[in-house]
Amino acid sequence: MTEPDAASGQPQQDGGGPAAAPGAAPSRRAVLGWGGAGLALGAAAAGGAAAAFGGGSDMVSAAAAGAAVPFHGEHQAGIASAVQDRLHFAAFDVKTKDRAELVKLLKEWTAAARLMTAGLPVGDVYEGLPEAPPTDTGEALGLKASRLTLTVGFGPGLFAKDRFGLEGRRPEALVDLEVFPGDNLDPARSGGDLCVQACADDPQVAVHAIRQLARIGFGRVAVRWSQLGFGKTSSTTPDEQTPRNMMGFKDGTRNISGTDRAALDKHVWVGAGDGSDWLTGGSYLVARRIRMNIETWDRTPLQEQEDIFGRDKGEGAPVGKSKERDEPFLKAMKPEAHVRLAHPDTNNGATILRRGYSFTDGTDGLGRLDAGLFFLAYQRDVRTGFVPIQRNLAKSDVLNEYIQHVGSAVFAVPPGVRDKDDWWGRTLFA
Helix, strand or coil, X not given: CCCCCCCCCCCECXXXXXXXXXXXXXXXXXXXXXXXXXXXXXHHHHHHHCCCCCCCHHHXXXXXXXXXXXXXXXXXXXXXXXXXXXXXXXXXXXXXXXXXXXXXXXXXXXXXHHHHHCCCCCCCCCCCCCCCCCCCCCCCXXXXXXXXXXXXXXXXXXXXXXXXXXXXXXXXXXXXXXXXXXXXXXXXHCCCCEEEXXXXXXHHHHHHHHHHHXXXXXXXXXXXXXXXXXXXXXXXXXXXXXXXXCCCCECCCCCCCCXXXXXXXHXXXXXXXXXXXXXXXXXXXXXXXXXXCHHHHCCCCHHHHHHHHCECCCCCCECCCCCCCCCXXXXXXXXXXXXXXXXXXXXXXXXXXXXXXXXXXXXXXXXXEXXXXXXXXXXXXXXXXXXXXXXXXXXXXXXXXXXXXXXXXXXXXXXXXXXXXXXXXXXXXX
């Protein structure tokens, strides 16, 4: 629940490239009506004809129309892209011991992602052999692309000795995260060899995407853990209304803008001189499942809540200011205020890009909501991004009385898929 550097501008085009002409991809149902020819057309549409948008009213109309986000680009979509409303995140354990099989899987996943992000099925749903299972499970038929983005990452375990010959390719910045004070990490909700982040404006589209990739990977990978999210808790589009977290406070006011290319190059994208050439144009992802003690928070007085965050609950203005986006005066806040402790000025300039989501997963058996924040942070180097910020927060943030980190994972996120012949992880495995 950190608050990175302020930035301004309009939403960056997904995939890192220039904006394409507005429009909408054909629906899955329409494509199936065309038969096999429609699937071939879909592959071409995913490569270059998927719709994009810039921001503001254009983004609203594009979302309403179920627009598709371009899959190809210098960077993977789903990082600096305009944040969608829903999330399905999954971490996988790789079961195969065959490097060639893993490469084949990544190529198959890439091909499926091209289709799904364009709003197309990955195969036959009801026109295949009656004796064989369908090659697409079909629950997204008739649904549009809904700005679906799929973002893949590689965990530390993939680089272990005697697995896939990648031990010499592990980036130095792909560190095993320390256990921070107050952590209560559940191994069943932590780690993973691979991750896939599916974001969309329709929850069924996001769930369908993860389901298809898990189905395609059957026997070669297995889901280790997954998380559904709703109600984005940060935004890469500063002209939008700032979303609120489950504690009722505006969250991500000072997040990096998706079009601030200077800030993205400085804080998010891995550079050519950063020590891992295969990762140039990629990023690092830290995922943390943060449980909120909702019932305790709901009995906390308003003034105390505002002191804990360092902002007022209504407008979201920092202490002593009147507007949400006014520059915070950190010394006016209590020393243990969350905003003050998370601010770059308190952390030697450490800055991250956030894409978090709220979650509710029923109750814990004691009548308490299992709810909180699924924190996602992208950065150029975990050692100078998330780690120093979290060390500072874990040490003295008074918000820790109301939250607990219960899941954790870190991944190296490769660069984008450049064209129809490229695939996720090519730079690592080539």
